[in-house]
Amino acid sequence: MRQGIEFEARMSPAVLRFARLLAAGGGIILLAGLAAAPDRAWAALLMAGYLLTGFGLAGVVFVATQYACGAGWSAAFRRVPEAMAAILPWGAGALAAVFLAHPSLYVWNREAPHAGFQHFWLRWPFFLARFAVYFAVWTGFAAAIVRHSRRQDRDASVEHTHRNARLSIIFLVVFAVTFWLASFDWVMSLEPRWASTIFGIYNFAGMFSGGLALLILLVLWLRRSGPLRDFANEEHLHDLGKLLFAFSTFWMYIWFSQYMLIWYADIPEETAYYVARLHNAWAPLFLLNMILNWAAPFAALLPRGAKRSARALGRVAAVVLAGRVLDVYLMIAPPLQGARPLAGIWEAGVLAGAAGVLVLAFHRGMQQAATVPVNDPYLEESLHYHNA
16 A cells, blocks of 8 residues: 555645635635525535536546456556545535525426426426435445455455456446436426437536546646656556547537537527527627637647647646536526626635535545555556557
């Protein structure tokens, strides 16, 4: 466990103090907001919880795809996405607080029941039961995969890799269904008269693109501060950059597919979603969303050198991460804030607090095991990986 101890010793105390300050300050602002502007504070907590959940899930999905594909290139920094899974319970806590304490955030919960399938699906006890099932499944799979990875450090048994490969394949199938439904429940149902069958895929694209951006920033941070200096090299950065380039483009493809089909059909029940976001002060944010999540990373990451440069890749990842926050804001805020955006102290404070919680949760996750999976059968391949 020597690497894990080194990680703790080299972790910047200033960063941890700042993260604690952010988390505490965000908590104070949230409490003040609940008294002074409760609707905005609860909406901000919903955004924070959804973002934290997405970042935690992105780490688990990344690890699962590597196991399922038999990929060895990422083994050297696999503990980073594994530690991202430690963010999941905090996302669950934030969302649970919203759902249990302020269910009136959802208009369908305070109006007469809808007809047909919505009458069956949009019932509050059933909504809460689904929420519990989603997180039970996600955290259960995440804990099992991480547990086998860490046990391998102790007994060096290759059977842990085989078990994780099987678990990962099952998890990816289950995740595809549950996250698709969760995005409908928690975000799309804020506007229950609007529906899109592409919405779940769109949310996955944004979640994984934003999660890759966070993963890149964390790998660069640990590479620069020391724990991953001898393990994560330019070849790994190159592949992470290619993944970020690919999934930001995939996000744009799904965004365009959803927008184009709704625009072309011109059905009032469907166009209402975009009408609200293309008018008044929402329009500049609507355009900025495309720039941050696709246009900027697409242009910046086209050159091979940009994907191999820690500085360039880090800047692009930061842009995509900001784009992810804006994307979630544009999905959640318009039906709750009306004709103009209300982004102020309540929103910024709660999201800053969530950022502090994220860093602290990640740090705790990294402390639980060696910085690299020392007995992983793919570690040597990863350490000598060459990106052709």
